Amino acid sequence: MKFCYDGRAMRILVVEDERKLAEMIARGLKAERYAVDLAETGDAGLAMAETYNYDLIILDLMLPGLSGQEILRRIRAENGQVPVLILTAQAATASKVANFEAGADDYLTKPFAFAELLVRIKALLRRGPVSQRSVVRVADLEVDRLAQHVRRGGRRINLTPKEYSLIEYLATQPGRVFSRTMIVEHVWDQSFEGLTNIVDVYVRHLREKIDADCPQKLIHTIRGVGYCLSEEPRA
């Protein structure tokens, strides 16, 4: 179980009318040891949000009954502090701006990779006193985020700025799979969306520098999903 400061499990409300999507999200989140409640309509979602003090709300915008915007507005009008992650099929910039103004904390456009949803959720929940470690260790690999150094087996590895951003991003959650789209958007920017082969090229260069001379490979490819940095070999 993931626990909050007061020792209870982190509880997430998912307001989503598409049952299959809601169940998939719930299953994935439960596997990550969150407690999850589902609401299929806007009215039910609002009622639940008002009854229980959730740690995070995942809110679809298009809902039967109350719309996602309306729920967001009412939640913000009442307590205001709970992080809200919006799920929507609309990627238009204008509505993005409108949602942030209405108090959304983050915004994810369908279709999204579940891995990305998890990263966003963690980022939202981590807001607060939990500090990120400045040095991440995966086996004998060391990523020093303060000095922006990478060492393997104590030996310093020279990386270009982009290569460093890439390994640092993978190192934020060792063992977690990052999709190419997530990597592109994080390491490059939105203008590179669709240009996922740039990720493959950089990962290959990174492997030559980090993994080539060592028997234990740390950068793994999960076909169709993306890349991950991990001690254990993966399928």
Place this chain on the structure above:
Amino acid sequence: MNIRSIRFRLTAWYASVLAAIFVLLGALFFIPLRRSIEGIMLETEARRARQIGNFITGPFSPSAHSGLAETIERFYAPERNSRFIRITRQDGTVLYLSGAPEDQTFAPAAVPVAEHWPARSAARRQALGSGPALLLAAFRAPAPGGGSYLVEVGTSSLSVDRMLSRLGLLFALALPVVLVVVAGGGYLLIRRALRPVDLMTGKAELISHHNLDERLPVAPSGDELERLAEALNRMLGRLQDTLSNSKRFLADASHELRTPLTVVRGELENLAQDPRLAPDLADRVGSLLEEAERLSKIVERLFALSRLDAGEAQSEWVRFDLAGLAAGTADQMGLLAEDKRISLTCEAEAPVPVEGDRARLKQVVVNLLDNAIKYTPEGGSIRLRVSALDGQAVLQVSDTGIGIPPEALPHIFERFYRVDQSRSRQPDGAGLGLAIIKSICKAHGGEIGVESAVGRGSTFRVRLPLAA
């Protein structure tokens, strides 16, 4: 002046018809006029001839015609009045012939004698060489002692000629003036009548798929042009409906596909990472995921296109340096080119200020460079150039790639168009990249063009308005 315009052609027709009518009317006017004036003059001459005839045969006739000349001189003064008088006896003897007139309009001696004597009286127009003709009236008077005299009285046609030629000159001078006035007036009238056409043309030029809700101006004149404008407006309405239906369809379709795609991807991702999955099955799940990824990409791009169609790019406009953006992007993509041993050079030193959606224009540079890298074989070269030319920002990407066949060139910016099957094997290409680039350029008031030679390479050129 456009000589093919309706205005010009109508005016020209109008003026030439008018000129023809004028000339025809003149001809129809001048000939009877001359005839009737000469008729009146001949009548006068005939009266005189009768007078003289009656006088010389009457009771007071000068005996043996001794005083004939004197009498005629006294009564008629032919020389001073420019009158021709000749009296001939039947045997051909000329009893009297007036002298040369003071104004020298004719020479009396040169007037030929009448060949046939009229029974009573006659009138004729006697041509005299190159000079003016003589209007001649003849009267046959019976002589008291048997036989008869022929009295011929005439006057020069000079005054009639002069009057008519003056009238003709006036006519000839008036014709161009009248023509100019009439043609000018006609031109203005036609222009006035065609003014709605000008207004409609100007408006029609401004209507594109961005403002199909606008309509042509309708002048409530009740004429054919009003009907034309209304018919065109109804057509615009139908076009607008069709276009908005297809846009809505595009937006709805890409919207509706999103949720099921999310589920498919999520479930497959979950499955792909399940440790219980055998490696060969994991590989197949991975392949499915790649296809799901591709579907997502197509949905994303279709949605991007429908947003661009709706003019959404305008919401995040800033002023920035296109040269700097291009150089930075080329730098970020250098490794991709290097990976294929392609030399990527960037010539973008001087700042080129433009206004627009920075992320979208960067997407243009990224996609053009990505295409160039994709379609350029190993060892080739790519040149990126940004310059300001004739008030335009020009961004040019030239490669030494495989090129585009001439028959494909006009279509490469169309949605879902593929040059050939080998290109369709590109996993990333949904055939929408260039369509998106074009839409972005258009949304920024710019354009994109391409030149290509198969086997030698392609050059894509983007032109955008320079920021002031």
